[in-house]
Amino acid sequence: MSRLYIPLLLVLIFVFEGVAYEFIPADITQRDLFIIAHWTFVFLVLMALFYDMEYTYYSILAAVIIGLMTDIAYTNIIGVYMFIYALVIYFIHGIRKLLHANFFVAFLLTILGVALVDMGISFVYSFIGVNNMPLTGYMVYRLVPTLIANAIAFIVFYIIFKSRLVKWATVRFDNKK
Amino acid sequence: MFFFRRKRLFTILIGIIILVGLIGFSIQERDHITAPEQFVKDATGWLQQAIHTPVDYVTNVFSNIDDVKNVYQENQQLKESLEQYQQTLYEVQELRKENEELTSIIDKTESDSLSSYNPIQASVISRSPEKWFKQVTINKGKQDGVEKNMAVITGTGMIGKIQTVSQFSSTILLLNGFDRSNRISVNVNIADQDEDASGFILGYDEDRKALLLEFTDYNEAVKAGEFVFSSGLGGVFPKGLEIGEVQEVTTDQYGLTQIAYVKPSSDLTDLQHVIVVDRVMDNASDSQQEEEE
Numbered sequence: 001m002s003r004l005y006i007p008l009l010l011v012l013i014f015v016f017e018g019v020a021y022e023f024i025p026a027d028i029t030q031r032d033l034f035i036i037a038h039w040t041f042v043f044l045v046l047m048a049l050f051y052d053m054e055y056t057y058y059s060i061l062a063a064v065i066i067g068l069m070t071d072i073a074y075t076n077i078i079g080v081y082m083f084i085y086a087l088v089i090y091f092i093h094g095i096r097k098l099l100h101a102n103f104f105v106a107f108l109l110t111i112l113g114v115a116l117v118d119m120g121i122s123f124v125y126s127f128i129g130v131n132n133m134p135l136t137g138y139m140v141y142r143l144v145p146t147l148i149a150n151a152i153a154f155i156v157f158y159i160i161f162k163s164r165l166v167k168w169a170t171v172r173f174d175n176k177k
Numbered sequence: 178m179f180f181f182r183r184k185r186l187f188t189i190l191i192g193i194i195i196l197v198g199l200i201g202f203s204i205q206e207r208d209h210i211t212a213p214e215q216f217v218k219d220a221t222g223w224l225q226q227a228i229h230t231p232v233d234y235v236t237n238v239f240s241n242i243d244d245v246k247n248v249y250q251e252n253q254q255l256k257e258s259l260e261q262y263q264q265t266l267y268e269v270q271e272l273r274k275e276n277e278e279l280t281s282i283i284d285k286t287e288s289d290s291l292s293s294y295n296p297i298q299a300s301v302i303s304r305s306p307e308k309w310f311k312q313v314t315i316n317k318g319k320q321d322g323v324e325k326n327m328a329v330i331t332g333t334g335m336i337g338k339i340q341t342v343s344q345f346s347s348t349i350l351l352l353n354g355f356d357r358s359n360r361i362s363v364n365v366n367i368a369d370q371d372e373d374a375s376g377f378i379l380g381y382d383e384d385r386k387a388l389l390l391e392f393t394d395y396n397e398a399v400k401a402g403e404f405v406f407s408s409g410l411g412g413v414f415p416k417g418l419e420i421g422e423v424q425e426v427t428t429d430q431y432g433l434t435q436i437a438y439v440k441p442s443s444d445l446t447d448l449q450h451v452i453v454v455d456r457v458m459d460n461a462s463d464s465q466q467e468e469e470e
Contacts, residue, residue, distance in 0.1 A: 015224040018303030018314065019232065022448075037306045071203075072217045073314075074305040076340070079199030083192055121307075124196075128204060130309050 002168040006047065006058075009161075010066055014040050018074060034142035035149045038114050040066045041085055042154045043161070045110045048093045049101045050165040053173055063089040077128060084120040088113050103158065110154045111147060118146050206358075208325065215343035219318070222346030225302045226316055233449075291409035291416040297321055297453040302346070311337075311354030313448060318345040326413045328454040334419035334442035335407065336451060351445050352388060352420075353381045362411035363390065363420060365437075366404045374399050375408060378420065378439070387424050387438035395435050399426050405439050415456045 017037050044066065048059035067082035075081070092113055099105045122138060125131035133142070210218075299315040317323050319342050327339045329349050338359065340350040350359070357379055364373035376392040390405065403423045409416030421439040429436050 011224070015221055015228060015303075017306045018221070019225050019228050021304035021306055022229070022301060022313075034308045036308060069217055069221065072214050073221045074312075075307050075310050076203060076312075077200055078203040078214075079196045082199075083196040086192070087189070124200075125309060128200060 002171050005164075005168060006051070006062070010040060010043060010062060013043055014066055014069060014073075017070075033145045036118060036142070036146045037153070038117055038146070038150050039153050039157075040070065041088075041114065041117055042110055042150055042157055044085065044089050045092055045113050045154075046106065046157055046161055046165060048089050049096055049106050049109065050162055051169045052093060053169070054097060056173070057093065059093060060086055060089050077125075077130070080121055080124050084117050084124070088116045088120070091116070106158065106162075107151070107154060111151060114147055114150045115143065118143060210341050210343065218314075218341075218343040218348075219345045222302060222314055222316060222343070225314065226300075229300075229302045291458060293457045294415040295322075295455040295457060297323060297455055299323075299451050299453055301448045301451060311351040311445075312340060312348045313351065314346055314348050315451060315453070316346055317453060318343050318347050320344055322455060323347050323453050324455075327456070328407070328414040328418055330418055330452050330454055331443045331448065331450070333444070334421065335414075336441075336443050336445055336448065338413070339453065349451070352441050353383075353386075353445055355388070356380045360411070361414060361420070362408045363405050364408040365390075365392075365396075365399055365423065366406060367396075367398050368403065370398055373408075375410075376437075378405075382438065385424075385438055387440050388421060390423070390437040390439050391429070392435045392437070399423065399435070399437065401425055404442075413456070415454060415458075418454065 017039055020037065041063075044059055044063050047062065052059045063085040064082055067085035068078070070081040070085075071078045092109055095109070099109075122131050122133075122142070126133075131138075297317055299317040299321075301313050302316050303314045305312045315329075323339060323342055325339055325342055328335055329337050329339060335352065337349045337351040337354070340348045355361070355378065361378040362375070363378055364375050366373055374392055374394070374396040376390050379389045379391050381387075382389055392399070401423050405420045405423060407414045407416060407418040407420060419442050421441040424438040424440045426435065426437045428434065
């Protein structure tokens with residue numbers, strides 16, 4: 001049963017990303033700030049750190065699927081989110097062997113991951129011509145607000161999901177042995 | 178260990194090839210999106226609506242409470258303006274009657290008119306979190322008669338056009354995401370003259386937060402504050418949809434053509450209910466296709 005929770009949660013967060021933008025007050029979104037919600041990605045980082053074992057790669061599979069869905073539903077260009085999400089989650093999955101997963105490590109890895117994801121996406125989009133923002137403007141108006149917004153999302157997700165993810169992982173992977 | 182590293186590099190390279198392939202596939206102008214894409218869009222659209230409806234209800238309750246506070250004052254103002262409207266209403270009725278009589282004299286049926294359209298009511302259910310894509314999703318799709326390139330309006334004016342259509346949902350490209358590939362043919366209403374100035378909306382200026390209008394002819398009489406309407410000559414949108422108000426009239430960087438900055442008349446950030454405009458007259462591209470067939 002607990003196998004179903006994670007895909008369901010991911011889809012729910014994914015759907016909520018789009019709906020939330022309709023309800024954020026206009027005077028926040030109307031400013032020049034670009035606040036991009038990478039909430040599914042934040043959840044995927046938590047999943048890579050606390051759910052996956054060293055030999056399982058469910059978080060990367062989930063990153064590919066959710067990235068593809070984000071591409072289709074929220075942008076016109078397929079492949080960008082899919083590739084970048086999967087690549088960064090793979091990187092975080094690899095780095096977790098070296099570090100002990102606690103709150104601060106998870107927080108730093110999320111910030112690093114979101115920064116990598118956002119810069120990667122902007123980099124690819126600048127090739128295609130979707131993004132024509134100069135680099136300094138990008139740093140001030142998009143990267144920093146996005147990082148802050150996603151750090152808040154991370155704290156909320158960590159409080160709600162961390163212990164549950166660990167529990168689901170033990171239920172799932174200990175039964176196998 | 179060496180083997181694993183090569184395998185890893187190999188996978189990433191294949192990933193990049195797939196990425197480039199998918200981007201190349203999806204960036205081209207497509208008339209229809211593929212069935213899997215439609216499925217994902219419809220499924221997320223359905224879920225979004227399921228979440229959107231209760232949240233919308235709650236926010237509505239709160240905004241209603243907010244409204245009730247000012248009811249008395251507003252009521253007084255409305256009563257005053259109502260009296261003025263009676264007068265205009267009478268005038269409109271007279272004009273409409275006269276218009277009908279005149280059109281019947283010259284045997285012009287309703288469907289011949291560029292300005293007539295069938296409205297399709299829709300609600301906005303989500304907005305793209307990626308802000309570079311100025312797109313929102315609505316809950317009406319092909320099954321409700323929505324087609325690609327139809328204009329989308331609210332009560333105050335035009336907000337964009339339909340970008341992609343799935344069976345039960347579709348995405349709108351907002352006015353501030355327009356570029357040269359989707360220009361709008363417009364007329365500027367000039368108060369002192371009988372004739373309108375015509376031109377094209379060429380795109381959106383991010384810094385000024387205004388649409389860029391290029392006039393076909395040089396026209397001295399265009400001033401700031403005039404209203405801009407779609408002319409219906411572009412072949413896609415009906416005539417007479419309000420687009421915005423002229424902010425400033427200048428010339429382009431070479432001083433050859435006259436341009437104007439147009440402030441969109443509807444608020445593009447706060448959208449709830451929109452109307453998809455189904456033009457009664459055949460689209461230029463449709464009739465072309467029929468001829469080819």
